[in-house]
Amino acid sequence: MVASEPTPGEAAELEAMYATMSRENMVPLWTQIDELMPMVPSPAAVPHVWRWDTILPLAARAGDLVPVGRGGERRAIALANPGLGGLPYATPTLWAAVQYLGGLETAxxxxxxxxxFRFVVEGEGVWTVVNGDPVRMSRGDFLPQPGWNFHGHHNDTDAPMAWIDGLDIPFVRGMDAGFFEFxxxxxxxxxxxxxxxxERLWCHPGLRPLSRLEDTPATPIGAYRWEYTDRALSEQLAxxxxxxxxxxxxxxxxVRYANPTTGGDVIPTIRAEFHRLRPGVATRTTREVGSSVYQVFEGQGAFVLNGERTTVTKGDMIVVPSWAAASIEAETQFDLFTFGDQPIFERLHLNRTFIEGQTTTKDQHQ
Amino acid sequence: MVASEPTPGEAAELEAMYATMSRENMVPLWTQIDELMPMVPSPAAVPHVWRWDTILPLAARAGDLVPVGRGGERRAIALANPGLGGLPYATPTLWAAVQYLGGLETAxxxxxxxxxFRFVVEGEGVWTVVNGDPVRMSRGDFLPQPGWNFHGHHNDTDAPMAWIDGLDIPFVRGMDAGFFEFxxxxxxxxxxxxxxxxERLWCHPGLRPLSRLEDTPATPIGAYRWEYTDRALSEQLAxxxxxxxxxxxxxxxxVRYANPTTGGDVIPTIRAEFHRLRPGVATRTTREVGSSVYQVFEGQGAFVLNGERTTVTKGDMIVVPSWAAASIEAETQFDLFTFGDQPIFERLHLNRTFIEGQTTTKDQHQ
Amino acid sequence: MVASEPTPGEAAELEAMYATMSRENMVPLWTQIDELMPMVPSPAAVPHVWRWDTILPLAARAGDLVPVGRGGERRAIALANPGLGGLPYATPTLWAAVQYLGGLETAxxxxxxxxxFRFVVEGEGVWTVVNGDPVRMSRGDFLPQPGWNFHGHHNDTDAPMAWIDGLDIPFVRGMDAGFFEFxxxxxxxxxxxxxxxxERLWCHPGLRPLSRLEDTPATPIGAYRWEYTDRALSEQLAxxxxxxxxxxxxxxxxVRYANPTTGGDVIPTIRAEFHRLRPGVATRTTREVGSSVYQVFEGQGAFVLNGERTTVTKGDMIVVPSWAAASIEAETQFDLFTFGDQPIFERLHLNRTFIEGQTTTKDQHQ
Amino acid sequence: MVASEPTPGEAAELEAMYATMSRENMVPLWTQIDELMPMVPSPAAVPHVWRWDTILPLAARAGDLVPVGRGGERRAIALANPGLGGLPYATPTLWAAVQYLGGLETAxxxxxxxxxFRFVVEGEGVWTVVNGDPVRMSRGDFLPQPGWNFHGHHNDTDAPMAWIDGLDIPFVRGMDAGFFEFxxxxxxxxxxxxxxxxERLWCHPGLRPLSRLEDTPATPIGAYRWEYTDRALSEQLAxxxxxxxxxxxxxxxxVRYANPTTGGDVIPTIRAEFHRLRPGVATRTTREVGSSVYQVFEGQGAFVLNGERTTVTKGDMIVVPSWAAASIEAETQFDLFTFGDQPIFERLHLNRTFIEGQTTTKDQHQ
Incomplete structure (x- = not known):
């Protein structure tokens, strides 16, 4: 951005100045602005697919080799976005992992x-205990565990069980906002x-316990059961x-999983939804600020991410970084669980969405 | 408030002045302040009980004598608070009526x-159609019909059916805010x-249709079914x-009937709840700003209102005016539907509650 | 609405039924629906103008004849809408009065x-004390006194002073929500x-005291000074x-007087604004749900209310009932103070506005 | 966390498993949990002080050597937190820089x-133009420029001017939410x-233009003038x-700089305040989630950060990372401008504050 080429003398002076700045812990904007302030979001994170038939055996292997208990706390294996240099982050804000609990084990x-939150793509037998309330975990259930609630898991059966965990660990780590207690x-x-x-208190549609009139930042519901999710989706199609x-x-x-005290997202930093596409349906290519993780619950289809098409099937996990062009295509009936960090951007008025073929973006600016 | 007795000359001057004021459409505060601004709310409306075995036969009689149709619109008979001079108002804000539809009739x-809203204490066979959506009416159901939605009712059977209607007619009339269209x-x-x-869209606990993310001032649910209400209450007691x-x-x-898009009241001007008391239970005597209407759904008990105790049973309707001292006593298991105007006061920061035996009032002022 | 003329026998049966209903404190809807639920708001209150040269001498006369003090509390004379049967109500919700305090008197x-609130069309010399904070009252000042704050007034001079009071007395009386303490x-x-x-804490534009971060339902500002109002209006025109x-x-x-803790109305039940029209300007004819009171602060113009045109000048007070067709015409520069009950309707989603010449109404329904 | 020391065979198996995980872009939680989820926030950013007499000459030097113009866009030099590996970030969320504009130059x-936003510790002569509105920059002024508004600066004088810039660049970069247009x-x-x-529209205390009733996520005020800030602080002390x-x-x-349309923070992601301490006053040692930057506007005092005391004077800039123990001590009257990222945490319910000597933390969890 220096208008003309500096002379050798000028170049030396510039170099000396940059050296002084560096020593004084200062950095010029003009040499870095393209990287700091790109025209559109240019994430380091990349679109990526992890296969369930890779994930699950690795988790089982860890079940054989690594005990679960105090210190390590959880036998969880995180998706590490290939663009993020080995960090155990699915995206810059989201943690996505498979957790594995052997027969009769306790976390x-x-x-x-x-x-x-937990989402169960298959299996059963574990109860997660949230603030003293034991919650059964079964296929298709979505189980939120909002911040600062005590929680542990125990397997009541002889058989192991695996499920996925989603958290805002990368966001909270990057923001220096994390507290932890044993x-x-x-x-x-x-x-x-x-x-x-x-569930006994809250899962009666449209009814609010009179003993619970104070709104809570996160949902008070411990389990969103598959039975209801499935029926809600079927009814929409009918x-x-x-x-x-x-x-x-x-x-x-x-459907979006909602906090019944506000009608908003289940967790202040995390949105969670379940989608069902009929065979042959494809969504419009969309870019949005914020990142998402999908897991195929049932059926077969494809994700087209920044122009690259990948076929996925039951249990496969897909990461969509911010502003990636994304479309989903259903080959069979295609059931997908997904979570993302969109509530952060909406609350800060940084959300923006671009749908191909529409002339305007939908955002807070325009 | 005139400090000393006026002389005859002063009295004449005063009288002349008051006459001038009256002619000029002006009224002094100092002669009226006690009536205008009492120490505590002093409603003209009084506590009163209407018996179901009076209400229902009268409604049936009207069914014989009065056709339902355009012009009269509804065969509804309103509770007229004895303190309100013959106006068809249960309280200064609330309309409460029994509506009666003969076999195969249409409103x-x-x-x-x-x-x-409608609430059904007994019977079935009528569908109420709200913006084109037919909603079955059955015993124990609460059926809201928020403002400016087209609605009619039709009886699909040969037998008549009766239910109660609640509206904010007196409030809207007093506020000059009513619009009507055929x-x-x-x-x-x-x-x-x-x-x-x-219901097919909305009655899946904690799940919000992605096609309906915009919040609505009133609930989008057309029927809150008895099956869910009953279960919610049973679970609380268990x-x-x-x-x-x-x-x-x-x-x-x-339980409070809630708007799932916000977690708040079903209707901006009306709160609706269902209460269940175990045999022998009595609520603490409470005064609150705002008026309520109760209908006994099942069981037997008593209302103690401003010190007067009245036994009530299935179908009986009870009006509690603003700031009346009220307690409810259950003889059997006692199931009560109730609605009131409290959301108005809360939204305007005029709410206040006093519970006997507690040292402080809970309100916005203190 | 009875389809055909009843026979004499039917008529007798109907009459007997209506008599029974009346005895049982019940009233049929079908005979009253036109009055209860008109097609558009049909207020009993009527548009009306009170002249300052009538109001002020009457207040001064009361100053001679009626002492101010405990019991009567205030020497205030209310505008009584001619349509409201002698009640001291400007509209069904609003109280508007002139208050008069003689030299050295204390209310x-x-x-x-x-x-x-108080608004001062002319004069000075009185301090109103709100929760112990003395607030000077001068021409053009708007002085809110939200509910449940102790307040009194004292005249520090030998000369009398008059000003207008606005309150939500009719609304609170009708709603049975009033509390009072000496x-x-x-x-x-x-x-x-x-x-x-x-003012010393709050009247620094855009600055919020760090010691006052909790939002309050009503404004914490005791006086909105004319100097600022006048400048704001002049700047808009410039x-x-x-x-x-x-x-x-x-x-x-x-300009709208605002609560700096929320940006909303100064008082939950009352909106207050100041308008300035250039000579020759006329506003578009508008109907809105809710009622208003205007006082001419300076200049001359006319109000056209439901088609009737009345010229008004300094100090004159004008009442505009709900849904009245209203237009204002400025002959000179025309300065108007106004207050109304619109926040009630907005908070309850009952607001609606119709501007002549526009094809749609702007309201919550459509 | 492996309970007992693995045998050599087990160790080899573990190593093989970790290698597979790494190849499959997966990372175990149990080896990383201490780093990912510390007991309390453990920021990489460190407390640090930059001296104005270092900053300003470096900026002037850049003024000599580096032209300002399209491409580099701004002659701004950022504070680079020594804990953040050379990144031009004051904290993980905040950008703080000195900007320098020579005589008659245009950015x-x-x-x-x-x-x-801009804050001016000394100097004058530059106008910043925000969406076409020229805003004078003078000593003590706080000048917000919310997201997606066009803006440039031009120096109307022969003399250079420097000021500080604050932005949410690191946050938006980390979150992949940035858009940019020339x-x-x-x-x-x-x-x-x-x-x-x-200012002509908005800077009249408590008055809202009727033409601007829609709330905006960020403040519509282009300049918060020193005259008002100074007076507000003086009045508080008086x-x-x-x-x-x-x-x-x-x-x-x-005082906190506020958005007059909501009463909240000026910018969704940034809080800005001005503090004045009397000589000899010291604040209580406080830890809070979120990071801050201070600039001494006038006077002399000290920051005690994580136990280390540093004396600072006019123009010096101080960074306080998340959860650092911080206290401020005034030697003279001590005037401080400060900004931070607290609105992010409050909107996401991740805020927490600990004040030494108080028994409880104030946060959303407890």
Whole structure:
């Protein structure tokens, strides 16, 4: 950006000045602005797919070799985005991992300001205990564990179980906002009820307990059961068939997991949704500020990310970085769980979305 | 407030001045302040009980004598608070009525800025159609119809059906905020589905359709089914038995009907709740700003209002004016539907509650 | 709405039924619906103008004849809308009065849940003391006194002073939400500072005291000074002259008095604004839900209300009922203070506005 | 966390597994949890002080050697936190720089989703043009430039001027949320008015233009003038002297720059405040989630950061990382400008504060 080529004398003076700046812990903007302030988001994170038939055997192998317990806390293996230099981060904000608990094992209780959830693509037998409330984990269930709640897991059966964990660990680490406390070695309640107390209080549609009128930043529901999710999606498609507006796009049903005290996202930093596409349906190519992780729950299809098409199937996990051009194509009925960091951007008015073929972007600026 | 007795000359001058004021459409504060600004709310409305075995036969009699149709619009008979001079107002803000629809009759469609709901203490066979969505009405169901939605009712059976209507008619009339439009003579959809499209979209606990992310001032749910209400109350009492906090008071379960897009009240001007008391339980005597109407859904008990105790049973309707001292006593298990105008006061920061035996009032002022 | 003329026998049966209903405190909807639920708001209140040269002499007369003090509390004379049967209500929600305080007189302290403000069309010399903070009252000042703050007034001079009071007395009375407490006979602080402590804390544009980070339902500012209002209006017109968007309409500058903790209305139930029209400017004919009171501060013009044109000048007070068609025409530069009840309707989603010549209404329904 | 020492065979198996994981872009939690999820925030950023008499000459030197113009965009030199490996970041979220504009120079217009502000510790002569509105920059002024507004600067005098820039560049970069667009080479309006149009519209205390009723995520005010800030602080201390609560602590006046449309922070991601301490006053040692930058505006004092005390004087800049123990001591009257990222944490419910000597932390968790 220096208008003309400096003379050798000028160059020497410049170099001396830059050296002084460096020694004084100062850095010029003009040499770095392209990197610091690109025209559009240019993430280091890249689109990537992890295969369930790679993930699961590795988790099982760890189940053989690594004990679970205090210190390591969890037998969880994180997706490390290939663009992020080996850090255990799916994206700059999101942690996504598979967790594996052997028969009769217990993951000890702790709490942290990071928010977490579990999603179960297959299996059963583990109860996660959140602030003393045992919550059954079964296929298709979404189980949030908002920040600073004590929680542990225990396997009530002889068979191992695996599920995925999502957290805002990278975000909270980068922001220097994390607190952590150890709890008990064993879970505080080893009961194995079919439904948790949180569900018994909260999972009656449209009804709010009079004893719980204060809004909470995160959802008080401990489990969003597959039975309800599946039915909600089926009903949207049935309504579409009957000619009523119910889906987000033709052949595309979707629900967002919500905090019943506000109608907003389940967790202040994390959005979670479930999508179902009819066979043959493709979503419009979309770019949005914020990153997402998907897991295929059932069926087969493809992700087209920045122009590259990858076929995926049950259990496969896909990372979509910020502003990546993304489209999803369904070969069979295609059921997808997804989570992302969009609530952060919406709360800070930094969200922006671009849908190909539409003339305007939808964002806070315009 | 004139410090000393005026002389006859002064009295004449005063009288002349008051006459001038009156002619000029002006009124002094100092002669009226006690009435205008009492120390505590002193409603003209009084506590009162209407008996179901009076209400229902009168409604049936009207069914014989009065046709339903365009012009009169509804065969509804309102509770007229004895303190309100013959006005068809349960309280200064609330309309409460019984509506009666004979076999195969139709109440034509219309819409109005007043918000409404139905609650069914007994019977079935009628579908209410809200913006084209037919909603079955059955015992124990709460069916909101927020302002400016077209709605009509039709009886699909040979037998008559009665239910109660609640609206904010007195409030909207007093505030000069009412708009009204006629719709079709017949309901726009005569189908009789078991559940409405609104329920199929919205009644999956904690799940929000991605096609409906915009918050609405009133609930989008057309029916809050008894099955869910009953289960929610039973679970609260069961949790209490197991030693967990779930009820609003010992032996007192309660839910508030909520708008799932916000977690708040179903209607901006109306709160609606369902309470269940165990036999022998009595609530603490409470005064609150705002008025309420109760209907006994099942069981037997008593209301103690401003010190006067009245026994009530299934279908009886009870009005509690603003700031009346109120306590409820359960003889059997006692199930109560109730609605009130509290959201108005909360949104305007005029709410205040006094519970006997507590040292402080809970309100916005202190 | 009875389809055909009843036979004499039917008529007798109907009459007997209506008599029974009346005895049982019940009223049919079908005979009353037109009155209860009109097509558009049909207020009993009517547009009306009170002349300052009528109001002020009457107030002065009361100053001669009626002492001010505990019991009567205030020497205030209310505008009584001719349509409201002699009630001291400007509209169904708003109280508007002239208050008059003789030389060296004191209006004793009290507090009430009703919210109040003062506006000074002329004069000076009185301090109003709000929660112990003495606030000078001078021409053009707007002085809010939100609900439940102790307040009294004292005249520090030999000359009398008059001003207008606005309150939500009719609304709070109709809603049975009023509380009242007596305070001291004398004001708690007889100092006469030029600016109040509330102004010293809050009246620095865009700056919020770090000691006052909690939002309050009503404004913490005790006086909105004429100097600032006048300058704000002048700047809007100057910006318009320079070609920048600043006014609400060509030649029409306006400010809303705001709560600096939220940016919203000064009082939950009352909106207050100041408008300035250039000579020759006329506003578009507008209907809105909610009622307003205007006082001419300076200049001459006309109000056209439901088609009737009335010329008004300094001090004159004008009432505009809900949904009245209203237009304002400026003959000279025309300065107007106004207050209304619109925040109530906005918070309850009952607001609606219709501007003649525009094809759509702007409201919550459409 | 492996309970006992592995045998050589086990160690080999473990090593093989870790190698597989690495190849598959997966990373175990149990080997990294201490780093990822520390007990309390353990920032890489460190407390640090930059001296104005180092900063300013370096900026002047750059003024001699480096032209300002399209490409480099700005002659700004950033504080690079010594803990952040040479990145031009004051903290993980905040950019803090000195910007230098020579006589008659222009910094070209551009816009970006990053939010910015200027603060002027000394000098004058530059106008910053925000969306076409020229804003004078003078000593003590705080000048926000929220995201996506076009802006440029031009020096109307022969003398150079320096000021500090604050932005959320590191946050937006880390979050992959940045957009950038070039504007005109020259500023779009070279007028040099004493006050900007934004001030003429908005800087009348408590008054909101009726033409601007829509809330904006960031402040619409282009300049918060020193005259008002100084007076607000003086009044707080005077009120304290008179015995009224006005300061945040004994001898400690402070204001927060606010968005008048909401009462909240000026910018969604950045908080800005001005503090004045009387001589001899020391603040209580405090830790909070989130990082801050201070600049001494006037006077002399010390920062005690994680136990280390540094004396600072006019122009010096101090960085306080997240959760650092910080106290400020005033030797003379001590005037401090400060900005930080606290709004991010508050909006995401990740804020937490610990004040030494108080028994509880104030945060969302407890």
């Amino acid at each position: 000890p209780e702790h709490r942290h300001s990071q928010s977490a 709890g008990t070695e064993r879970v505080t309640d080893e009961a194995t009820p079919d439904i948790s107390r949180s 309504l579409e068939d009957e000619g009523y507006p119910a889906t987000v796009g033709q052949g595309h049903a979707a | 034509p469609e219309h819409r109005h800025s007043q918000s409404a 719709g079709t003579e017949r309901v726009t959809d005569e189908a009789t589905p078991d559940i409405s499209r609104s 949790l209490e038995d197991e030693g967990y906090p779930a009820t609003v008071g010992q032996g007192h379960a309660a | 004793p302290e009290h507090r009430h849940s009703q919210s109040a 305070g001291t006979e004398r004001v708690t602080d007889e100092a006469t500072p030029d600016i109040s402590r509330s 910006l318009e002259d320079e070609g920048y968007p600043a006014t609400v309409g060509q030649g029409h500058a306006a | 070209p217009e551009h816009r970006h989703s990053q939010s910015a 504007g005109t080479e020259r500023v779009t309006d070279e007028a040099t008015p004493d006050i900007s149009r934004s 009120l304290e002297d008179e015995g009224y609560p006005a300061t945040v602590g004994q001898g400690h006046a402070a």
